[in-house]
Amino acid sequence: MKGLHAAFAGAVLPALVSVGLGELFPFEEDQLSSSDIDTNPAISFGDVSDAPAPDTLPQCRGWPGSEDWPSETEWQQFNSSLGGALLRPTPPQEACYPGPQQNLTQCQWLSTQAGRTHFWLDDPLTTLTSWPQGSSCTLQGNPQGVCEKGGWPEYVVRATTVKHIQAAVNFARNKNLRLVIKNTGHDFGGRSMGAGSLSIWVHNLKSFEFLPSYTIGNYSGAAVHAGTGIESWEMFNHMAANNITIVAPGGGTVGLGGWLSVAGHGILTSKYGLGADQVLSINLVTPEGKFLTADPFNNEEMFWALRGGGGSTFGVITSVIMKAYPPISTAGASVNFGLTGFNNPSNASGTYPLPIRVNDGIAPPSNSNFGVNGPAFWDGVSLTYRYCKKVVELGGTCFRFVKSPHSSYIYPLGNNSFAFTSGQTIPTDNAPAVTTLLQPLYSQLNALGIPVTLPRLTNASLRLYAGVGGRTGAASPVNTRYRSRLFPARNFEDDALWNKTFSAIRAGVEEGNLLFHGWGYAPTVAGWPGATSAVNPAWREAALAGALMEVIPAGLTPSEAKALDEHTYKYTDAWKEVTPGSGAYMNEGDPAEKGWQWSFYGSNYRRLLRIKRRVDPWGVFWARTTVGSEAWEVVTDYPAGQNGRLCRVG
Known part of the structure; x- marks a missing residue:
């Protein structure tokens, strides 16, 4: 049964379909039919009007080896209903661990070369952050112990049609299985994994x-x-x-x-x-x-x-x-500078746990303006972030300039050394006007003793937002954990409040040795029908989305992981104190966020919960903080x- 995989042999006429006015791709026209269900009743549709009361349902989801876990015959019949799209993959990292699957040549390639390709994104199990798996099979050159599957799913449906998804949802619901959904694996909170689960892998739906x-x-x-x-x-x-x-x-x-x-x-x-x-x-x-x-x-x-x-x-x-x-054309420029004591950022390893790799856009660029004294460094960072308000008022963002690999970060680099990178991107056809907007920022940074120069912006230097195409995707697993907060515009408008806000940001980096990732914008424009949606209202008041990032060391014990949590919460709690009533971005948020219902959904949560209970009385779909x-x-x-x-x- 291990490694089940086969191509779907043919399509059937769709049935039992409820479709509105939307357009369909060919893969969406291939749907579950009554004949499929006649062959395998385990993939029968559900009916919310006939759903049992929650207190009559099993206490736990099925688990490998439990009495309600499907038999081998049932799994094979399910795979037949899918046309061979059922996988039972094992993690690629096991090539590094002692045992029958160990392959040191493959392990070396995974550690050094796979991240330059699309390998990890095309893997049915891998998520770019693996700590929610339990850190029991991380990518290491010389790991100890054995590779345990931990939080990775037991089975994966490689979905290439709507029929595959329908069959998987029905099988999971009817067989009391835990169900997860995985796309690219760009997931920092563990929502794309689950021990003993059936995973629907939608990565290949690319029409x-x-x-x-x-x-x-x-x-x-x-x-x-x-x-x-x-x-x-x-x-x-x-x-x-x-x-x-x-x-x-x-x-x-x-x-x-x-x-x-x-x-x-x-x-x-x-x-x-x-x-x-x-x-x-x-x-x-x-x-x-x-x-x-x-x-x-x-x-x-x-x-x-x-x-x-x-x-x-x-x-x-x-x-x-x-x-x-x-x-649309854009104009803008980057801002990079660092604190004295760090002389070679392009080859850094330092004490900070994030991998420092310039080519991945994780580290500061090697041409950063280092040599700034401590007070000037922090004053310059504060000034740059606060200046974002002027940028976003023109429809711009403070994150990075288009095509620049370096985003908006404050890096702790060890030995009381820090670096800062950011950029401003403004949609415009008038580059000289952007020069007029940005020059005061660079002049004020120069006055602090920070040697940054605004490049001459002309209409000839405008860049298309979409560029010329030819982009490729590549990524490596980095065991990163995010904790985020939406900083409202009001925090930027009052001097005293901004000073408190920036002090809380600075403390997380300077005292906590955590990486700060910031993105300045004003998502107030929604248009029709965007203004009427379940988006957390805190987004409409935000001027900066900030996150504290850390890499969870491999092999942490549960008690060590809890201690690390408490260390970080000291700083994220301080953020909440200066942003009362605001929220956070779940895709870059903490899966153990305190008060996550308000943080991630705000005043919309009660209505969302009523809808959830009505459309999914079984609790088929579950992920942490959803x-x-x-x-x-x-x-x-x-x-x-x-x-x-x-x-x-x-």
């Missing part, structure tokens, strides 16, 4: 179509129809090929579906809004296993919830129709880990 003219309700204009598995780097290539602009994630390996379902920010956030604001129609598979379209006129509550109400919650998104814009997830818990002693059985609380 794309440009719609030059599309009308729905109050919107009439260009649009695109995009599969949920499209990654940001692929989206940029489609933009270049079609001479259009689409609001897309900033990180090249981010998948479309999970990004927009939790707000979704990007370089054009201040100009056009969040990812969720771009959506005109959504195709999805529901907890009942049915396929439908949600838009402003069909399945309206589902349409509201899916845009900002969280992924892995209300259904499996298969594709979306979203707004497209004319090609709506309704407080009714379940993973039985593990590893904090926020996914390496245990999923059971109902109480």
Whole structure:
């Protein structure tokens, strides 16, 4: 049974389908039929009107070896219903561990070369952060012990059709299995994994179509129809090929579906809004296993919830129709400087636990302006972040300049040394006006003794947001954990409040030895129908999204992991004190966030919970900090880990 895989042999006529006005890709027309169900009743559709009361359902999800775990025959029959799309993969990292699968040559390639390719993103198990797995099979050159599967799924459905997704949802619901959804693996909170689970892997749903003219309700204009598995780097290539602009994630390996379902920010956030604001129609598979379209006129509550109400919650998104814009030019510049004591950032290893690799955009560039004294360094960082308010007022972002590999970070580099990188990107056809806007920032930094120079910006130097295409995706597993906060615009407007805010940011880096990642924007523009969505209202008041990042060391014991949590909470709690009532970004947030219902969803949570209970009374879809997830818990002693059985609380 290990390694099951075969091609789907043929399509059948769709049946039992509920579709609104949306457009369908060929992979969406291949749906579960009554004949499929006659052959295997275990993949029968559900009916919310006939769902049993929650207190009559099993206390825990099925577990390998438990009485309610499907038999080998049932798994084989399920695989037959899928046309051979069922996998039982093992983690690639096991090549590094003692045992029958050890392959030191392969281990060396995984450690040094795989991250330059698409290997990890194309793996059905791997997520770029593995600590929620329990840190029991991390990528190491000379690991101790054995590679344990931990929080990785037991089986994976390599979904290439809607039928595959429907069958998987129905089988999991009918067989009381834990179900998870995985796209690219760009996941820092463990929502793409779960011990003893069945995973629906939507990574290969990459269809794309440009719609030059599309009308729905109050919107009439260009649009695109995009599969949920499209990654940001692929989206940029489609933009270049079609001479259009689409609001897309900033990180090249981010998948479309999970990004927009939790707000979704990007370089054009201040100009056009969040990812969720771009959506005109959504195709999805529901907890009942049915396929439908949600838009402003069909399945309206589902349409509201899916845009900002969280992924892995209300259904499996298969594709979306979203707004497209004319090609847009940008102008801007980077700001890089560092504190005395760190002389060779391009080859740093230092004491900071993040891998310092310039070519990955993780480390400061080697030409950073080092030699700034301590007070000037921190004053310069404070000045730069506060100046973001002027940038975002013109529709820009303070993150990085388009095509620059270096984002907005404050790096602790050991030996009382720090570096800062950032940039400003402004959509414009008038580059000299950007010079006028930015020059005061550079002049004030110079006055502090920071040797930065604003390059001469001319219209000849304008860059297309989408560039010329030809982007490729590559990534390596880095055991990073994020804890985020949305800093409201009001914190930037009052001197005393800003000083308190920046002191809290600085403490996390200077005292806590944590990396600060900041993104300045103003996502106040939503448009129709974006203004009516489940996006956390805190987004509309934000001027900066900030995150403290740390790499979780391999092999931590549960008690060590808990101690590390407490160390970091001291600094994130200080952020909350200066931003009362605000929220956080779940895609870059802490899976153990205190008060996550308010932090991630704000005043929308109660309505979202009512919808969740109505459309998914079985709790088919579950991931940590998603709506309704407080009714379940993973039985593990590893904090926020996914390496245990999923059971109902109480």
